Amino acid sequence: MKTILMLAMKSLRNRFIMVTLTVLSISLSLTLLLGVERFRTESHHSFTNTIAGVDLLVGARSGPIQLLLYAVFHIGHATNNLSWQSYEEIKALPEVQWTIPISLGDSHRGYRVVGTTPAFFDHFTYGARQPLSIERGDPFDDLYDAVIGAETARRLGYEVGDTLVIAHGAGEVSFIEHGDKPFTVAGILAPTGTPVDRAVYVSLEAIEAIHIDWRGGAPLPGVSISADQARRLDLTPRVITAFMVKLKSPIATFTVQRFINQYPAEPLTAILPGVALQQLWELIGVAEKALFAVSIFVVVVGLSGMLTALLTSLNERRREMAILRSVGARPIHIFGLMIGEAVLVTSMGIALGVALLYLMFIIAQPLLLSRLGLYLGISMVSPFEWLLIGLVWLAGLLVGIIPAWRIYRLALMDGLSVRT
Amino acid sequence: MSRVVELSDLHFTWPRSTQPVLSLDALQVNRQEHLFIKGPSGSGKSTLLGLLAGILIPQHGRLSVLGRRLETLGGSARDRFRADHIGYIFQLFNLIPYLSVVENIILPCHFSPARANRIRHQGTTAHQEALRLLAHLKLTDPALLCKPVNELSVGQQQRVAAARALIGAPELVIGDEPTSSLDSEHRTVFIELLFDECARTGATLIFVSHEVSLAALFGKTLNLPEINRAETLAAEQ
Numbered sequence: 001m002k003t004i005l006m007l008a009m010k011s012l013r014n015r016f017i018m019v020t021l022t023v024l025s026i027s028l029s030l031t032l033l034l035g036v037e038r039f040r041t042e043s044h045h046s047f048t049n050t051i052a053g054v055d056l057l058v059g060a061r062s063g064p065i066q067l068l069l070y071a072v073f074h075i076g077h078a079t080n081n082l083s084w085q086s087y088e089e090i091k092a093l094p095e096v097q098w099t100i101p102i103s104l105g106d107s108h109r110g111y112r113v114v115g116t117t118p119a120f121f122d123h124f125t126y127g128a129r130q131p132l133s134i135e136r137g138d139p140f141d142d143l144y145d146a147v148i149g150a151e152t153a154r155r156l157g158y159e160v161g162d163t164l165v166i167a168h169g170a171g172e173v174s175f176i177e178h179g180d181k182p183f184t185v186a187g188i189l190a191p192t193g194t195p196v197d198r199a200v201y202v203s204l205e206a207i208e209a210i211h212i213d214w215r216g217g218a219p220l221p222g223v224s225i226s227a228d229q230a231r232r233l234d235l236t237p238r239v240i241t242a243f244m245v246k247l248k249s250p251i252a253t254f255t256v257q258r259f260i261n262q263y264p265a266e267p268l269t270a271i272l273p274g275v276a277l278q279q280l281w282e283l284i285g286v287a288e289k290a291l292f293a294v295s296i297f298v299v300v301v302g303l304s305g306m307l308t309a310l311l312t313s314l315n316e317r318r319r320e321m322a323i324l325r326s327v328g329a330r331p332i333h334i335f336g337l338m339i340g341e342a343v344l345v346t347s348m349g350i351a352l353g354v355a356l357l358y359l360m361f362i363i364a365q366p367l368l369l370s371r372l373g374l375y376l377g378i379s380m381v382s383p384f385e386w387l388l389i390g391l392v393w394l395a396g397l398l399v400g401i402i403p404a405w406r407i408y409r410l411a412l413m414d415g416l417s418v419r420t
Numbered sequence: 421m422s423r424v425v426e427l428s429d430l431h432f433t434w435p436r437s438t439q440p441v442l443s444l445d446a447l448q449v450n451r452q453e454h455l456f457i458k459g460p461s462g463s464g465k466s467t468l469l470g471l472l473a474g475i476l477i478p479q480h481g482r483l484s485v486l487g488r489r490l491e492t493l494g495g496s497a498r499d500r501f502r503a504d505h506i507g508y509i510f511q512l513f514n515l516i517p518y519l520s521v522v523e524n525i526i527l528p529c530h531f532s533p534a535r536a537n538r539i540r541h542q543g544t545t546a547h548q549e550a551l552r553l554l555a556h557l558k559l560t561d562p563a564l565l566c567k568p569v570n571e572l573s574v575g576q577q578q579r580v581a582a583a584r585a586l587i588g589a590p591e592l593v594i595g596d597e598p599t600s601s602l603d604s605e606h607r608t609v610f611i612e613l614l615f616d617e618c619a620r621t622g623a624t625l626i627f628v629s630h631e632v633s634l635a636a637l638f639g640k641t642l643n644l645p646e647i648n649r650a651e652t653l654a655a656e657q
Contacts, residue, residue: 003530003531007516007519010518010519010523011518013518014517014518320516320517322510323510323514323515323516324516324527325475325499326473326502326508326510327503327508327527327528327531327532327584328499328500328502328503328504328528328531328532329499329503329531330495330496330499331495331499333531
């Protein structure tokens with residue numbers, strides 16, 4: 001066994017270029033297969049982790065997935081707002097324990113600005129019901145205070161006390177800024193691995209203040225209200241984008257949801273975040289399955305490459321096998337040598353593939369977090385991934401049996417003289 | 421004088437062929453004998469060597485090598501027998517290209533515990549024995565050991581192959597036209613080195629070639645077509 005393994009390793013080293021290319025094709029195909037699977041599970045995990053402990057999510061009438069995406073994940077935009085009055089009425093329902101209102105529509109250097117209340121810092125939880133914590137500074141106290149996410153602070157190099165200017169609109173590049181009302185960084189949140197890290201939080205009153213001299217998404221011509229003047233005005237919000245609801249008892253969830261969905265004053269949508277997430281998975285599940293199927297085919301192509309390489313080398317290796325037979329190697333040794341080579345190539349491909357997967361995730365993690373707000377955790381190989389790896393290894397072994405069987409037959413037929 | 425090879429009434433036909441390629445009434449080779457077997461291409465020389473090495477089994481007859489009836493042994497037993505007792509030298513492309521010179525030589529010891537034991541009983545190791553054989557076969561340049569085997573000259577390759585066949589002192593050494601790619605001067609030197617080493621270990625040498633000029637170097641010569649009745653039998657059918 002030791003001899004066969006030694007021979008297999010040296011034989012592979014002798015065919016370095018062919019083996020390297022085969023190992024590379026297997027490793028890349030495995031990286032793709034595991035990458036697709038890991039992206040699926042980690043993105044699910046990331047999305048699921050983002051919101052915890054919220055029973056209902058309420059916004060203007062729209063689709064549940066759209067509401068979930070813009071309100072929680074900061075992906076896409078709201079089509080409409082809901083009135084502050086409606087919010088106040090729903091908040092006052094006896095079944096409601098707490099609410100977190102949010103107001104979207106502004107940004108700072110590509111990072112979304114979220115108008116909210118201190119309730120956000122008190123009640124919002126993520127992952128396994130972990131509360132938010134402020135790493136440096138304090139929650140907003142002054143009207144023009146901002147609390148920024150960990151990623152925002154890191155990428156923009158902000159510290160507590162720095163000044164920032166909010167831009168109108170949620171795009172990466174904005175041409176209209178609320179430069180007359182600058183904000184001061186009051187606090188920086190600890191990292192959460194959720195879209196919270198990539199946001200700037202200000203009070204709802206601040207959102208109202210920066211838009212006090214605006215109408216219909218543009219500054220009123222000839223009207224200018226300074227930051228100090230705005231402080232003296234009534235800054236009660238007129239509209240908000242959405243709000244999260246925690247009920248005193250989950251039993252009331254469907255009753256309150258029905259009440260909100262049939263709210264007479266304006267068309268509203270109340271969704272259960274978990275159900276909406278499930279709908280989202282069902283929606284993208286088809287694409288995920290297609291991608292997974294494609295990656296399986298890529299693995300098949302990678303292993304076919306190995307089979308081709310092994311089969312094409314058979315004829316030139318018949319004399320080598322005759323020499324091995326002459327020194328006492330049995331046909332089973334010849335069979336084992338070919339299988340051993342296939343197993344070694346597959347194993348090297350798997351090892352390189354897993355290493356490439358982790359390298360890819362290490363490189364992609366900050367990029368996905370900063371560009372998509374998607375936090376992909378770098379975890380150990382999961383049981384399902386081990387299963388996929390095992391299946392690829394087994395497929396490599398099975399692929400090795402074909403040339404091994406042929407050379408076994410040839411070794412029996414040739415004996416010590418190759419009769420081509 | 422004990423017999424190393426003894427066969428009688430032996431017939432061999434390749435699968436999917438109706439004509440026998442080898443049909444011998446009798447053949448004996450004595451211990452420490454140097455037998456030269458000659459014959460033109462296709463006369464059954466390689467087939468006979470395949471039978472003596474236990475790779476092929478006759479359809480009929482009795483085949484005894486070192487007192488073992490090879491035709492009665494199973495495949496594994498014949499493989500083990502060959503690994504333990506027979507050294508084989510090929511005509512060309514004798515070496516495994518991805519192994520070093522020494523690794524090529526000690527390869528049989530990996531498949532034969534008997535050979536490894538014999539080396540151990542001499543109070544040496546397979547590696548040291550390989551170096552001793554190389555030195556005896558006039559391959560002493562240390563740079564040679566580091567060279568890839570396919571960069572050696574044909575003559576050097578043949579001597580390395582001879583060292584591989586001789587390591588662990590097998591009782592029977594078989595050469596299948598091992599000098600056909602050497603010029604006459606190197607050919608004679610190679611055969612004399614082979615004789616020396618066989619004499620040292622007491623091995624019997626069976627050497628096959630179609631070059632009749634070599635026959636004079638050997639103690640006994642056998643012209644295979646003279647004793648192979650395969651063609652006669654085919655004609656009778």
